[in-house]
Amino acid sequence: MADFSKILLVASFPESILTFRGPLIVSFQSVGLEVQVAAPGLPVGNALRDVLEARGVIVHDIPLQRTNANPVKDLFLLWHLFYLMRRIQ
Numbered sequence: 001m002a003d004f005s006k007i008l009l010v011a012s013f014p015e016s017i018l019t020f021r022g023p024l025i026v027s028f029q030s031v032g033l034e035v036q037v038a039a040p041g042l043p044v045g046n047a048l049r050d051v052l053e054a055r056g057v058i059v060h061d062i063p064l065q066r067t068n069a070n071p072v073k074d075l076f077l078l079w080h081l082f083y084l085m086r087r088i089q
Contacts, residue, residue: 006034006088010081012066014039014048029056036088038081040064060084 007028011017017025017037028035038060042049049059062084064077 005032006036008036008038008085008088010062011037011039012064014041017048017052025055025057034058036060038062038084040066058088 009017009021009025011021017039025035025037035056036058037052040062042052042059042061049061052059062077063073063080065073
């Protein structure tokens with residue numbers, strides 16, 4: 001059975017997470033939801049990742065490329081997101 005106490009936000013541009021989704025993250029946390037964020041370019045040690053984790057957000061670095069359309073890489077991303085959602089449910 002699914003656990004409805006978690007939410008996953010997927011972003012293609014990690015620098016926009018706090019700017020555009022910061023208040024939303026705070027709102028989700030204020031009602032007791034566990035917030036998780038998936039975005040490219042957030043490896044361990046990244047400054048933005050550290051800020052998000054300090055705010056109680058669980059961060060996942062995903063293999064998303066914003067610059068080209070590659071069906072194979074897009075399918076890999078889809079599989080990765082599916083697997084990630086199944087793992088955190």
